[in-house]
Each structure stands twice: as C-alpha cells, then as structure tokens.
Amino acid sequence: MFEVTTFLILLAFSLTLISIFRGPTVYDRIISANSFGTLTVLFLSILGYLLGRPEFIDLAIIYAILNVISAVAILKYFRQGDLSKSDDGLKN
Numbered sequence: 001m002f003e004v005t006t007f008l009i010l011l012a013f014s015l016t017l018i019s020i021f022r023g024p025t026v027y028d029r030i031i032s033a034n035s036f037g038t039l040t041v042l043f044l045s046i047l048g049y050l051l052g053r054p055e056f057i058d059l060a061i062i063y064a065i066l067n068v069i070s071a072v073a074i075l076k077y078f079r080q081g082d083l084s085k086s087d088d089g090l091k092n
Contacts, residue, residue, distance in 0.1 A: 037067030
C-alpha cells in the first residue's frame with residue numbers, strides 16, 4: 001500500500017516539476033514550487049515510516065516551515081519589490 005502511495009507521490013513530483021517550468025505566470029510557478037515542497041514533506045514522512053526512521057518526521061517538519069517562509073518571502077518580494085519594506089500600514 002505504501003509503495004503505491006510512494007509511486008503516486010513520485011508521479012506527482014514529475015507533474016509538479018513540469019508545472020514549475022511551464023507555468024504561464026510567475027505566480028503559477030510559485031504555487032507549483034510550494035506544491036513541490038508539500039509533496040517533499042509528504043514523501044519524507046512516508047519514507048521515514050517505511051524505513052523505520054522517526055527522525056525523518058523532524059526533517060519533514062523543518063522542511064515544511066522553510067517551505068512556508070520561502071513562499072511568503074517570494075510573494076512579498078514580487079508584491080513590494082523589496083524584502084526590507086514594512087507592510088504594516090505605518091508611515092515612517
């Protein structure tokens with residue numbers, strides 16, 4: 001059962017990679033890259049279970065946090081053009 005799931009995740013990896021390189025807009029590519037990160041977290045979790053290595057779950061959690069932070073940073077960069085600008089509505 002888990003082998004079939006692993007195969008389907010690898011298939012989803014390949015389809016997501018195609019979407020990353022052929023996405024019509026930058027935002028579609030960012031969403032595809034975020035999906036790739038989510039699939040990586042899922043793959044690490046299943047691989048850790050199959051190999052009996054619970055430390056893979058820790059790696060998956062760290063990767064998930066980095067995936068969210070990088071997606072927010074990239075979207076903020078494309079929205080504002082700079083990562084150092086504040087978007088809290090306060091005037092300097």
